[in-house]
Amino acid sequence: MKSTILFLLLLAMSILPTAAQTTGTPLLQVAEFGKHQPIGVAVSQQGRIFVTFPKKDKNYDYAVAEIVNGQRRPYPNAEWNQWDSLQARTRFVSVQTVFVDQEDNLWVLDPSNPGDEAPLIAGIKLLKINLKTNQVERVYRFEDIPRERSGLNDVRIDTRRQVAYLSDPKLAAIVVLDLKTGKSRLVLQGHKSTMAEPGYVLRIDGKEVKDKTGKPFSSNVNGIALTHDFEYFYYRAINQTKLYRIKTEYLRDASLNTQQVAQHVETVGETGISHGMIADAAGNVYLTDSPNHAVRRVTPAGHLETVTQDPRLHWPDTFAIGPDGYLYLTAAQINLTPKWNNGEDKVQYPFRLYKMKIGK
Template identity: 45%
Template sequence: MAAAPADSTATATAAAAGNSPLQVVAEFTDPQLVAVAVAPGGEMFACFPRWDYNPVFPIAKVGPKSTLTPYPNASWCLWNDSVKNEPLKHWICPQAVFADKAGMLWVLDPASPGLKSIVPGGPKLVKTDPKTGQVLLTIPFPESVAPRKSYLNDVRIDLQHNYAYLTESGMGALVVVDLKTLKSRRLLASHASTKAEKGLVIKAEGHPMLDPKGQPAQFNADGIALSTDNTYLYYCPLTGHTLYRIKTAALRDAALTEAQLGQQVETVGKIPASDGLEIDANNNVYITSFEQSALLRRTPAGKIETVARDARLQWPDTYSFAADGNLYVANSAIHKTASWNKGVGQPRQPFRIFKITLPK
C-alpha cells in the first residue's frame, strides 16, 4: 500500500474503510505514540516513549482536539542533564500506562532511551491518582530484576492479591511485584515462552522488520492480559505466533523453582503476531495484529475473530478497556520509524487513538 503523507485530514478520511467500526478520538503528527489508558472517570492518557523522538510530554492527559497536558506535571516529564541525578522523579522512557479498576493510573518506565540500555536507578513502576495528579507510589526495580539490556514493556494490576505483573521484552522475562512489600522478582527468564521465536521474520503492511544490520527483529515477551477473575496471566512474545498463560498463584509463589514455574506455563494456542493483548469478562483475548492491520479476538474455544480491519491500523499497539465497555487502541507505526528502515523514517499517517464499540 502507498504510504500516506504525514498529516492530512483528506488522507485520514480516504484511508478509512467505508464501514469501519473505528472512531478516531485523538491523533498526533508526532511524537510517536505507543500506549493509551482510559480511567474509569473517562479521562484518557497517552504514552510517548523516548525512542526516535524526544517528546516534551512522555506521559500526557489527552484533551479535546488532541490537546496534551503533561502528566502528572511538567517536572515529571523533564529528562535532561539538569535532572539526571533524580531518575526516580522523572519519566526517562515510559512505555506503558494502565488504569486499574479502582481508578488509579500506573506508568511503567523501563528507563531505556532509544532502547539502548537502562539509565541506572531509572526503571520504575509509578502509581498515580488521575483525579488529583498526585504520585502515590514509586517502585524502583533493582538491576537483578531490570538488567542493563532489559526493557520493561507492559503491566497489569491485580487488586485482589495486591500484585503487579509485567512483561520484559528486551531480554525476555516476566516480572512480578508484591505491592505490599514493593519487592519484585524476575521470572521465566530462561523459558521459551518469554523469548522471540527463532527464524520468524515479522512484517507490517508487508514490510519485513529488519534491523540496520539486516537481522530480523527479535522482540521477546510483550503483550500481556490478566483474566477478569485474576486467575490467569496471558502473554506472548511479539516476535511469535503463540499465546501462553500461567496461573497468577504460581507467579506469586516464591517457593517455586524456575523449573517448577516453567512447568506451570500453558500453551493456549496459535495467534497472529501481536504487540498488545487485553481480555474481556467472557475470556475473549483481544489481539492487536500489526501484520494484518487488524484487531482480532480469540474466543475461549480457540476461534480467531476479526473485530476490525482497517488500513489506518498502522501497527496497532496496546489496548485499554473503558468503564463503559468501549475498547481503545493506540497506533504506533513502529514499522515506519528510522530504526526499521535503514535509518530513514518513512511517510506515514498520524499516530492515532481509536475507539471501538464492541459487537455483542
C-alpha cells in the same frame, strides 16, 4: 479441552480475510499527535484518557499526557515530564506504558531506556498515581532484578492480592512485583513461552522488518493480559505465533522453581503475530495484529475472531477499555520509522489514537 481450543484457533486462522479489506467494527479517531509517537494508552473509570510517548528522538516533549478535548496535557504535571538525565529518579525518562487498575489508579511504567538504549538505572520505576488527587502515591524501583540488562515493557495489576505482573523482553522473563513489600523477582526466564522463536523475522506488507545492518526486529515476551478475576495471565513474544497462559497462583508462588512453574504453562493456540493484548470483563482476550492491520480476539470458548481490519492500523500497539464500551488503541507505526527502513521515514503522519465499540 486444550486440543479443542487449539483446533478452533487453527480453523479460525485458515479463514481470516486479507489485510487489503476494511471489515468489521468501525474504527473511530480519538486524537492525533503530529510527529509524537504514541505507545501506551489507558482509560480511567471516569473516561479520562492517558497516552505515553517514549523518548526516541527530537520529536519529544511529554512522556505521559492526558488527552483533553483532543489535546495533550502533561500528566501528572509538567515537572515529572521535564526530561533530565541527572534527575532520573524524579522525572520521566522514557515511559513505555500506562495502565488503570480496577480501583481506578493509574500505573506508569518507565523502563528508563531512551531510544531503546541501555537504561539509566536510577530512572527505572513503576509509579502508582491516585486519579482522585492526581498525586504519586508510591514508586517501585525493581532493585531485585538485573536492572542494567532489563527492558520492562508492560504491566497488569491484581488489586485483590496487591501484585503486579510485568513483561521484560530484554530479560525474556515475567516480573512479579509484590506491591506491599516492593520486592520483585523473575519468573519463567528463558522458557520457550517467553522467548522469541529463533530466526523468526516479521514481515509486514511484504517487507521484512530489519534495520540498516540487516538485523531483524526481535522481541521476547511482550504483550500481556490479566483476566478480570485475576486468575489467568496471558502472554507472548512478538517473534512467534503462539499465545500462552498460566494460572496466576503459580506465578505468585515463590517456592516454585522455573521448571515447576513451567509445568503449568498452557498453550492457548496459534494466533499469528501480536504486540499488545487486553482481557475484558467477559473473558475475551483482544490481540493486535500488525501483518493484517487488524484486531483479533480469543473468546472464552477458544474461538479466534477478527474484530476489525483497517489499513490505518499500522503496528497497532496497546489497548485500553473505557467505561463507554469502547476499545482504545494506539497505532505506533514502528515498522515505518527510519530505523526499519534504511534511514527513510515512511510514517504516515499524524500519529493517531483510535477506538472501536466492543460493549454496551
